[in-house]
Amino acid sequence: MRIFVTGAGGQIGSDLIMALRERGHDVHGSDLAPRPSRLPEDVPWHRLDVTDAVAVAGLLEQLRPQRVYHLAAILSARGEQIPQTTYAVNQTGTYNVLEACRLHGIPQLIFTSTIAVFGPGLPESVPDDVPLRPTTMYGVTKVAGELLGEYYQRRFGLDFRGVRFPGLISASLPGGGTSDYALFMYTDGVRVGAYEAFCRADTRIPLMYMPDGIRALMDLADAPKADLRRCIYNIAAFSPTASEIAASVATAIPGVRITFASDPARQAILDSWPRALDDRNAQQDWGWKPTFDLAAMTADLVPRVRELLARTPDALSGH
Ligand SMILES: NC(=O)c1ccc[n+]([C@@H]2O[C@H](COP(=O)([O-])OP(=O)(O)OC[C@H]3O[C@@H](n4cnc5c(N)ncnc54)[C@H](O)[C@@H]3O)[C@@H](O)[C@H]2O)c1
Structure with missing residues (x-):
């Protein structure tokens, strides 16, 4: 079609x-x-x-x-x-x-x-x-x-x-969303071994x-x-806190340093969003089911970020 x-x-x-x-x-x-x-x-x-x-x-x-x-x-x-x-x-x-x-x-x-x-x-x-x-x-x-x-x-x-x-999290530069801190833990984690997240460590929003x-x-x-x-x-997949994401990143990038310095404007947006979504209607009507949880995503994403940065070192910088 x-x-x-x-x-x-x-x-x-x-x-x-x-x-x-x-x-x-x-x-x-x-x-x-x-x-x-x-x-x-x-x-x-x-x-x-x-x-x-x-x-x-x-x-x-x-x-x-x-x-x-x-x-x-x-x-x-x-x-x-x-x-x-x-x-x-x-x-x-x-x-x-x-x-x-x-x-x-x-x-x-x-x-x-x-x-x-x-x-x-x-x-x-x-x-x-x-x-x-x-x-x-x-x-x-x-x-x-x-x-x-x-x-x-x-x-x-x-x-x-x-x-x-x-x-949404993937091995490409995101377009200015407030959930971008999650991806940057992976990309800066691989690129420079450290990332200062713009949210509190206890921030929890749905991710996929x-x-x-x-x-x-x-x-x-x-x-x-x-x-x-x-x-x-x-539609929902998993809802980790920012510190849970940091811990997951550390399993794949040993020694990574992730710190938190909450930015008031972006934190206010994050705090206004749900911590988790109920997606039962999508499950019932069209069989929605996620295949990746946080650990599975980390295992799949880190090698992809490494590979992308080896090919194009600037691909994921500039945020
Ligand atoms: N990425 C996420 O986490 C996320 C989460 C929820 C919903 N969405 C939605 O998914 C859609 C795609 O998101 P994305 O992450 O790819 O965003 P993105 O910012 O990476 O891409 C959006 C694209 O829209 C283009 N654009 C901007 N103004 C335009 C215009 N006037 N005419 C034509 N194109 C224009 C931009 O050039 C950009 O390529 C959006 O509608 C977004 O709201 C994304």
Whole structure:
């Protein structure tokens, strides 16, 4: 099937494109940025700004994909530095993609929501349907994206589906999320043997290893529509404290020095998020199940980070 991906140059996009191609799909990537060097040159690539409604509609009319993965967004930490741009990209951009799907009869849109839709004061393990009171522009625009997509499904019959991702971890430079401290423990741990995390040691948020996240995006999209009782699903893997992640990193990088110096702005965002997610609906409706826990992720990730840094020493620096 032909699949179109927005924001495909980011942390999730490249891995998703490679996994979709392995399943035999004809995948077109798009982004503000050029095709990342880690993607093969035969991946069709389009320069697209999702805030440009005419350009979004024009490209979807030309390509007529059967499925769109809408990834383009400004993430939580960066979003607090540039809230106006974040509104334009996340809110107007999502509206533009929904409208283009409606105008050109694109049947299915997959949305990547986040634990940042939740605000403070929720139970220890948060189910799908709770009051959504986010404190960041990123969270506000993602709540709006969820609701807009549900409206387009009800009103125009668009097959709109999405997951609320925990913080995702992979051997690539993340795009300015507030969960990035977890990855930096691994990357700086390998690179320089030390990392000072921008959170308290007792900070606990839900996390997930990228291969599980990619599989979730493909399995949810492929699930029979009749099995789905809702559009947006919580998905969970593991919820370690920052000090538990540091201890896990130390099992694979002996002697690594991980310290904690909490940054007030990013700590406030972390403290507003759930400590764990209840993902029973995803398990029941489309068989969601993670394969990696923290120890398995550490065992898989550290050799990948080592290999990447041996090839490209600067690949994971610059945060
Ligand atoms: N990485 C995570 O931990 C995580 C967690 C929850 C949800 N998500 C969601 O998954 C999606 C992808 O996240 P990611 O980690 O790959 O983010 P990322 O920041 O690495 O990538 C986002 C991409 O969007 C692009 N972009 C920004 N403005 C754009 C515009 N105006 N038009 C087109 N493209 C634009 C950027 O160039 C970037 O390549 C996002 O919607 C994000 O909210 C990610």
